[in-house]
Amino acid sequence: MDRKEKILIAASRVFRKYGLNKTKLSDIGRESGYNSSSLYYYFKNKDDLLQQMVLYDIEKIKKALKISLQDINNMKSGLKNYLMTRVEQMDIINRYEEMLQDSVMSPPLRKFFRKIEKELRIYENRLLENFILKCSKKHAKDATVITNLVLGVSMKLTVARMLDRYSLDRIEKMVDQTVKFLLRES
Amino acid sequence: MDRKEKILIAASRVFRKYGLNKTKLSDIGRESGYNSSSLYYYFKNKDDLLQQMVLYDIEKIKKALKISLQDINNMKSGLKNYLMTRVEQMDIINRYEEMLQDSVMSPPLRKFFRKIEKELRIYENRLLENFILKCSKKHAKDATVITNLVLGVSMKLTVARMLDRYSLDRIEKMVDQTVKFLLRES
Numbered sequence: 001m002d003r004k005e006k007i008l009i010a011a012s013r014v015f016r017k018y019g020l021n022k023t024k025l026s027d028i029g030r031e032s033g034y035n036s037s038s039l040y041y042y043f044k045n046k047d048d049l050l051q052q053m054v055l056y057d058i059e060k061i062k063k064a065l066k067i068s069l070q071d072i073n074n075m076k077s078g079l080k081n082y083l084m085t086r087v088e089q090m091d092i093i094n095r096y097e098e099m100l101q102d103s104v105m106s107p108p109l110r111k112f113f114r115k116i117e118k119e120l121r122i123y124e125n126r127l128l129e130n131f132i133l134k135c136s137k138k139h140a141k142d143a144t145v146i147t148n149l150v151l152g153v154s155m156k157l158t159v160a161r162m163l164d165r166y167s168l169d170r171i172e173k174m175v176d177q178t179v180k181f182l183l184r185e186s
Numbered sequence: 187m188d189r190k191e192k193i194l195i196a197a198s199r200v201f202r203k204y205g206l207n208k209t210k211l212s213d214i215g216r217e218s219g220y221n222s223s224s225l226y227y228y229f230k231n232k233d234d235l236l237q238q239m240v241l242y243d244i245e246k247i248k249k250a251l252k253i254s255l256q257d258i259n260n261m262k263s264g265l266k267n268y269l270m271t272r273v274e275q276m277d278i279i280n281r282y283e284e285m286l287q288d289s290v291m292s293p294p295l296r297k298f299f300r301k302i303e304k305e306l307r308i309y310e311n312r313l314l315e316n317f318i319l320k321c322s323k324k325h326a327k328d329a330t331v332i333t334n335l336v337l338g339v340s341m342k343l344t345v346a347r348m349l350d351r352y353s354l355d356r357i358e359k360m361v362d363q364t365v366k367f368l369l370r371e372s
Contacts, residue, residue, distance in 0.1 A: 021290075032293045101296065104207075104288060118349065145367045148360065152338030163304065175333065184370065 004042050007032045008053045016095055019102030032179045051112055058116055061089045062123055069131045075183055083154055083175045111134055124151055153178055190228050193218045194239045204286030237298055244301055244302055249311055253315045261369055264317055269340055269361045276344045310337055324350045339364055
């Protein structure tokens with residue numbers, strides 16, 4: 001792990017603890033073990049650090065989602081892996097809500113979040129649709145519809161997990177039933 | 187329309203125009219044509235007015251969703267009606283984001299929103315699941331799974347409509363394909 005990465009991970013902890021508004025760069029310095037001049041070498045200011053932290057997290061999420069479908073050549077395992085991975089990864093995004101609830105976001109920061117969310121949506125759509133097209137001739141003609149349903153239900157499961165505190169066991173059962181139904185194995 | 191309702195509708199316009207933080211009760215008075223003492227007769231303060239406005243909107247949404255399934259006895263029309271109605275109604279919720287982006291929500295207000303969202307989720311789950319159980323013996327055993335898929339895809343469609351600016355025509359095509367696939371008519 002390089003120095004910048006260490007700072008970003010420390011920042012994530014500090015932002016969650018104090019909220020974006022109350023966090024000072026010096027707090028992140030203390031938590032990461034580097035002094036302020038090191039921080040200013042990598043980041044222009046607090047907003048810049050936050051944005052780079054988000055980009056770092058999003059890359060991790062994309063990588064995990066990609067890996068969840070890698071070398072898998074049957075629909076059932078692929079869709080199940082994808083859904084479980086996505087519910088777990090979205091925990092990261094959920095933390096942002098906590099971090100940001102103490103502050104009014106600046107318009108550039110709001111724009112940044114909108115852009116990142118959109119890029120992630122496009123990335124996920126392509127990843128899943130390509131997986132279905134590659135994986136199953138039988139489902140190829142329904143690839144777009146299945147993609148929409150899987151990504152849709154993943155949003156519902158994320159809400160169930162984060163807000164309604166469903167256990168991972170319960171989520172897994174829902175995933176199994178959903179995938180079975182989608183693949184017409186019921 | 188009674189006086190309180192008129193004030194709530196005026197409040198919705200004013201909050202959207204100025205944001206929650208900058209809105210004064212006197213602005214809402216001016217917009218609705220009532221003086222401040224009338225407002226204080228119905229509402230304790232600005233937060234109370236906002237909460238009552240949200241409750242009023244949510245009741246309208248629930249009613250519209252209920253009506254979308256009323257007297258319908260085939261799955262295809264029901265699910266299509268529901269999805270189209272939901273995407274249109276969620277526009278109301280989407281406005282809140284605009285209204286609230288200039289302010290830091292107080293913990294009680296945040297708690298209020300969480301509670302309302304949860305109640306709406308439970309309401310929607312029951313409404314759709316009961317419709318499926320009542321409407322189709324063939325699909326009764328899959329009622330929970332279909333409910334999750336329909337509500338999930340409705341979230342995805344709402345995002346497509348609100349953030350990615352899909353036209354209602356395009357949304358309708360997606361709804362048609364989705365319902366067809368779910369009912370195994372493809």
